[in-house]
């Protein structure tokens with residue numbers, strides 16, 4: 001049974017995915033971790049990168065695992081995750097849709113495009129669809145202002161996007 005079927009119970013990725021947990025454990029064990037917490041702290045970002053690569057995101061169970069291995073407080077681990085936008089403690093969809101809201105894109109209708117994605121995907125900014133297929137977010141200028149308004153889907157850039165082609169972008173991902 002998938003953890004999502006457990007009503008009200010938060011997923012524990014460490015228990016639910018023992019193979020990934022074992023890989024993370026081996027990765028951390030291969031580092032020069034010792035009793036010195038200050039020194040161990042220097043490995044934290046490296047460990048979080050690996051953990052996010054393996055699990056896709058960093059929920060509390062994974063944060064706690066890393067904290068225990070490095071002998072750090074959970075709050076220290078959480079502090080790093082919330083500081084760096086690269087890290088996320090929420091599931092990310094297979095397709096990460098980012099609407100550029102930099103100045104050039106904004107004046108050319110980025111907000112309406114964002115609204116259309118919200119409407120069609122039935123999610124808000126920063127959310128992921130229940131099937132974990134799409135995540136919706138914004139980003140600042142990607143350096144393609146002549147193509148404004150711009151939308152990125154994972155690494156792919158869509159330029160001169162209109163509300164009319166939002167549905168096409170979504171269906172291209174299906």
Ligand code: FES
Nearest residue numbers: 100102105141144
């Ligand atoms: S403002 Fe959107 S690409 Fe520059």
